[in-house]
Amino acid sequence: MNDIIEIQGITKRYSKLTALSQVTLSVPQGSVFGLIGPDGAGKTTLYQILTTLLNPDEGTATVAGLDVVKDFRRLRTVIGYMPEKFSLYPDLTVSENLQFFASLFGVGVNENFDLIAPIFGQLEKFPGRMAGALSGGMKQKLALSCALIHRPSVLLLDEPTTGVDAVSRSEFWDMLAQLKEKGITILVSTSYMDEAERCDRIALINKGKILDVDTPQELIKGLDKNLYNASASDMYPLLEALRRLPGVDDCYTFGATLHVATRDGFNPAEAILDLRRQGLADARIYPAKGNIEDLFIKLAKNDG
Amino acid sequence: MSTIFQSLIKKEVLHLVRDFRTVTVVLVMPVVLLLLFGFAISTEVNNVNVAVVVERHTDETRQAIDRLRANPYFTFCGIATHSEVEELLRKGKVDAAVVLRTENGKLTHQIIVDASNTTMAQTSTAYIESVISNSSAGVPVVANTLYNPQLKSAYHFVPGIMGMIFILICAMMTSVSIVSEKETGTMNLLLVSPVRPRTIILGKLVPYFLLSCIILTLVLALSYTVLGLPFSASVVNVVWVTILYIVLALSLGLLISTIASTQVAALLVSGVMFMIPVVLLSGMIFPVENMPLPLQWLSCIIPARWYISAMRVLMIQQLPVGYVLTEVSVLLGMTLAVLALAIKKFNAKK
Numbered sequence: 001m002n003d004i005i006e007i008q009g010i011t012k013r014y015s016k017l018t019a020l021s022q023v024t025l026s027v028p029q030g031s032v033f034g035l036i037g038p039d040g041a042g043k044t045t046l047y048q049i050l051t052t053l054l055n056p057d058e059g060t061a062t063v064a065g066l067d068v069v070k071d072f073r074r075l076r077t078v079i080g081y082m083p084e085k086f087s088l089y090p091d092l093t094v095s096e097n098l099q100f101f102a103s104l105f106g107v108g109v110n111e112n113f114d115l116i117a118p119i120f121g122q123l124e125k126f127p128g129r130m131a132g133a134l135s136g137g138m139k140q141k142l143a144l145s146c147a148l149i150h151r152p153s154v155l156l157l158d159e160p161t162t163g164v165d166a167v168s169r170s171e172f173w174d175m176l177a178q179l180k181e182k183g184i185t186i187l188v189s190t191s192y193m194d195e196a197e198r199c200d201r202i203a204l205i206n207k208g209k210i211l212d213v214d215t216p217q218e219l220i221k222g223l224d225k226n227l228y229n230a231s232a233s234d235m236y237p238l239l240e241a242l243r244r245l246p247g248v249d250d251c252y253t254f255g256a257t258l259h260v261a262t263r264d265g266f267n268p269a270e271a272i273l274d275l276r277r278q279g280l281a282d283a284r285i286y287p288a289k290g291n292i293e294d295l296f297i298k299l300a301k302n303d304g
Numbered sequence: 305m306s307t308i309f310q311s312l313i314k315k316e317v318l319h320l321v322r323d324f325r326t327v328t329v330v331l332v333m334p335v336v337l338l339l340l341f342g343f344a345i346s347t348e349v350n351n352v353n354v355a356v357v358v359e360r361h362t363d364e365t366r367q368a369i370d371r372l373r374a375n376p377y378f379t380f381c382g383i384a385t386h387s388e389v390e391e392l393l394r395k396g397k398v399d400a401a402v403v404l405r406t407e408n409g410k411l412t413h414q415i416i417v418d419a420s421n422t423t424m425a426q427t428s429t430a431y432i433e434s435v436i437s438n439s440s441a442g443v444p445v446v447a448n449t450l451y452n453p454q455l456k457s458a459y460h461f462v463p464g465i466m467g468m469i470f471i472l473i474c475a476m477m478t479s480v481s482i483v484s485e486k487e488t489g490t491m492n493l494l495l496v497s498p499v500r501p502r503t504i505i506l507g508k509l510v511p512y513f514l515l516s517c518i519i520l521t522l523v524l525a526l527s528y529t530v531l532g533l534p535f536s537a538s539v540v541n542v543v544w545v546t547i548l549y550i551v552l553a554l555s556l557g558l559l560i561s562t563i564a565s566t567q568v569a570a571l572l573v574s575g576v577m578f579m580i581p582v583v584l585l586s587g588m589i590f591p592v593e594n595m596p597l598p599l600q601w602l603s604c605i606i607p608a609r610w611y612i613s614a615m616r617v618l619m620i621q622q623l624p625v626g627y628v629l630t631e632v633s634v635l636l637g638m639t640l641a642v643l644a645l646a647i648k649k650f651n652a653k654k
Contacts, residue, residue, distance in 0.1 A: 051496045076498045087489030091322045092315065103311035104497040146493075 004029040010059035034199030035189035042208040080152035090132025105150035137168030193293035223290030312507025341461040349427040463615030464588030467608035478557030552639040559646040
């Protein structure tokens with residue numbers, strides 16, 4: 001598979017703060033590529049470089065073979081960008097917004113309507129409603145429609161699901177899967193770790209550095225080993241006790257339970273006995289299924 | 305290209321039309337300001353209450369009193385004695401008193417005036433002087449007020465108000481509208497599209513330019529009808545110099561929008577940077593010639609100063625454009641400089 005986005009050693013500084021440091025990344029054509037990291041990791045800066053809004057201080061990047069600095073004007077026609085906030089004109093109606101963004105790229109709404117039809121479907125019921133009066137999920141669909149109206153080959157989505165309810169989020173990922181079927185490469189960033197598993201490949205980014213890149217399955221492989229769930233009625237004393245136990249690397253809350261990352265040779269049965277001696281009578285420790293969040297915590301911890 | 309430009313304009317017009325309140329304010333404000341300054345707020349002195357002290361009645365004193373009575377600017381409050389005058393002034397019953405005295409067969413006079421209001425005192429003294437001394441002075445002084453024979457303050461204020469309205473509306477509206485696109489993030493989408501920055505800028509400026517032209521028509525129509533400014537062919541010069549000034553104001557708005565990052569900041573910058581200097585330093589209210597030198601120098605960088613002074617020549621004196629070449633070339637230079645700087649800053653990538 002060809003790489004449609006190639007990023008080579010990109011560094012970007014804002015006065016003293018280094019937003020991106022030597023980022024190297026390639027995104028295969030026709031994939032859904034996830035950029036996973038917490039707020040402030042540098043995701044938005046990377047998007048601004050790829051969309052030619054910012055120039056990198058060091059390094060080069062190409063999208064569809066076009067350099068982000070030299071060929072920026074041509075590059076702008078092949079990308080569709082959806083910024084972090086749903087950037088629409090709140091005082092224009094649904095159809096006016098769509099028409100306006102289509103005209104910016106010199107295309108008519110009908111030319112590529114087949115591409116956005118599944119997404120725009122729910123919005124067609126109220127074309128005359130002001131975009132500002134739409135719900136979060138609807139705004140997101142309209143923003144995505146506007147980003148797609150010129151049939152870009154690469155779709156750059158910066159935290160598209162922030163502030164959207166769980167049902168709409170799930171629908172949104174279904175839409176991305178459909179777009180991928182039509183051959184559009186999608187680079188999507190998120191701070192929701194559970195969304196990472198819906199990507200073909202993901203890059204973990206923290207403090208401006210890429211920590212790891214692989215398929216989600218590959219990344220979490222091997223995590224299950226040495227990872228345990230722990231629970232008790234008194235969670236906080238349990239957390240403190242576990243952190244003191246020998247053989248425990250890290251312990252953090254994970255949903256309703258605790259996740260315990262341990263070194264090789266950790267024996268859960270012994271640990272339970274130990275905890276019970278400390279007064280945590282109902283303490284339980286059992287193997288856990290690791291996911292991206294566990295990996296991220298592990299990598300971020302190693303990175304310091 | 306033209307279709308992109310058209311849809312940018314169409315979008316901007318939709319923004320304006322839907323923001324009904326702002327458009328109303330923008331169209332009503334000039335009218336209200338013009339009428340306020342033209343009628344209500346004026347430096348003309350009317351209804352000056354005058355008392356007269358006469359030591360010995362003669363034909364001449366009688367004539368002087370008759371002239372005062374007949375003059376529409378004065379309200380004659382009767383004849384008082386020396387001792388009463390001070391009391392009347394203190395109580396505010398009269399604004400001025402004239403003491404008429406006949407010495408060696410010649411009429412002399414003294415004017416006592418309440419100077420707690422300086423403008424009132426100066427103007428009424430001058431009026432009384434001209435009314436009384438009509439015949440008695442040895443050397444007659446003939447004052448000939450050119451261009452504004454009735455000394456109407458509307459003549460004085462209309463150019464000033466135009467100078468203020470255009471810089472406020474054009475600079476404020478363009479900067480706020482561009483900055484609001486920065487705030488919602490749509491500016492980034494415009495910049496990421498293949499549309500050239502200069503097309504985006506023009507798409508922003510043209511609708512506000514057209515709106516300003518509507519305001520200009522409104523202001524001129526009011527000035528020449530309701531306020532009774534003298535109408536002549538020189539209105540053509542008034543229009544094109546104003547259009548130059550509007551372009552300058554729009555460029556200033558564009559420049560502000562590249563500096564300010566929020567709508568509130570844009571409002572503050574255009575309000576503080578333009579409103580206060582325009583009102584205080586442009587010569588709209590206070591003559592530039594009376595200011596201390598450093599302030600006079602400062603006033604040179606205020607566009608409204610040049611515009612207002614050009615407008616006084618073109619609108620009131622109705623002289624040909626040759627008399628305002630300095631003003632027009634300064635305005636033109638400022639426009640080019642500001643526009644170039646604004647476009648450069650707008651294009652600059654971080």
